[in-house]
Amino acid sequence: MNKADISEHQTVAPDDDMLPEYHFDYRQARPNRFATDIVEGSLIVVLEPDIAQVFKTPESIQAVLRAIAVVLSQQSPETVSG
Numbered sequence: 872m873n874k875a876d877i878s879e880h881q882t883v884a885p886d887d888d889m890l891p892e893y894h895f896d897y898r899q900a901r902p903n904r905f906a907t908d909i910v911e912g913s914l915i916v917v918l919e920p921d922i923a924q925v926f927k928t929p930e931s932i933q934a935v936l937r938a939i940a941v942v943l944s945q946q947s948p949e950t951v952s953g
Contacts (some may be wrong), residue, residue, distance in 0.1 A: 877887045909915070918926065 918932075926935070
């Protein structure tokens with residue numbers, strides 16, 4: 872594909888900087904350096920800024936969630952779901 876082919880297919884609206892289609896060269900891709908830190912079965916969550924101000928490390932968040940999980944597991948299923 873040459874430059875003429877690309878410009879014919881990728882028109883940009885004046886107020887929009889997104890192209891209708893992108894072509895990526897995956898031969899230049901590199902592995903995600905953070906992926907090895909993620910244990911299979913994990914759930915990734917994005918915290919809102921006000922919560923992130925309180926819980927600054929993954930360990931602090933996990934400690935709170937584990938404490939809540941203990942309390943919830945001790946309650947009856949009707950109480951937890953309702």
